[in-house]
Amino acid sequence: MNHNDLIDTNSTYCPCGSAVDYAQCCQPFHLNQAVADTPERLMRSRYSAFVLKQFHYLIVTHHADHLQGLTEKQLAQFKTQWLGLEVLSSTQCAEKGEVIFKAWFIEDKKIDAIYERSSFIKQDGxxxxxxxxxxxxxxxxxxxxxxxxxxxxxxxxxxxxxx
Ligand SMILES: [Zn+2]
Ligand SMILES: [Zn+2]
Structure with missing residues (x-):
């Protein structure tokens, strides 16, 4: 069974699982028309950028001091098939934030998730x-x-x- 059989092709819901249309959710961030105003919004938009292969967005929203040489080309090599995002908690305090999430994927017919506590910082807005x-x-x-x-x-x- 192909995962595409499960996807309602009429749905324009954002891949981040918000149950909001992509155009009203993460797309404005990907198009650089809006700025993610919370760590969770940034995290969600980064997940949907992975799904939609918006690799440039993933690089520019990853703090330069922490990129460790990561490039768009490297990101493009991952053949991950993403299934869904679950945000378990998100907190922010002044210029720092933390989001705990599970990003589900399937590989070789095995489902697993990246279960991560991500850290975020705010700089220049x-x-x-x-x-x-x-x-x-x-x-x-x-x-x-x-x-x-x-x-x-x-x-x-x-x-x-x-x-
Ligand atoms: Zn979204
Ligand atoms: Zn499902």
Whole structure:
């Protein structure tokens, strides 16, 4: 089964899982028409940039001191198939912020997530991603809501991609 079979092709919902149209959600950030005003918005727009292969956006929103040589070309080499984003918590205090999230993906018929505590700093009115700490991830239960925000149970949705 191809993941595209699961996607409602009439939906223009933003990949970040906000249940808002892309044009009203992350697109203005990707087009540089708006500035993400919270760490969570920046994090969500970075996830949808991964999904939509907006690699330039990923570089410019990653703080230059923390890029460690990462380039758009390197990002383009990842063949990750993203399934959905789950934001577990987000906090901000003055010029610092933290977002804990799971970014679900499938690789070789195995579903997993990047489970990360990401740090952000604000400089000159812009939030930047600096670094993240990885945590150990567990799959949802078969009867839990699916990770892709389809509204279906996991077993009736993305879990089928694993067979
Ligand atoms: Zn979005
Ligand atoms: Zn699903």
């Amino acid at each position: 812009h939030w930047f991603y600096t670094s993240g700490t990885q945590m150990h991830n567990r799959l949802p239960g078969r009867n839990d809501a699916c990770i892709c925000h389809s509204g279906k149970k996991f077993k009736q949705c993305c879990a089928k991609l694993m067979s």
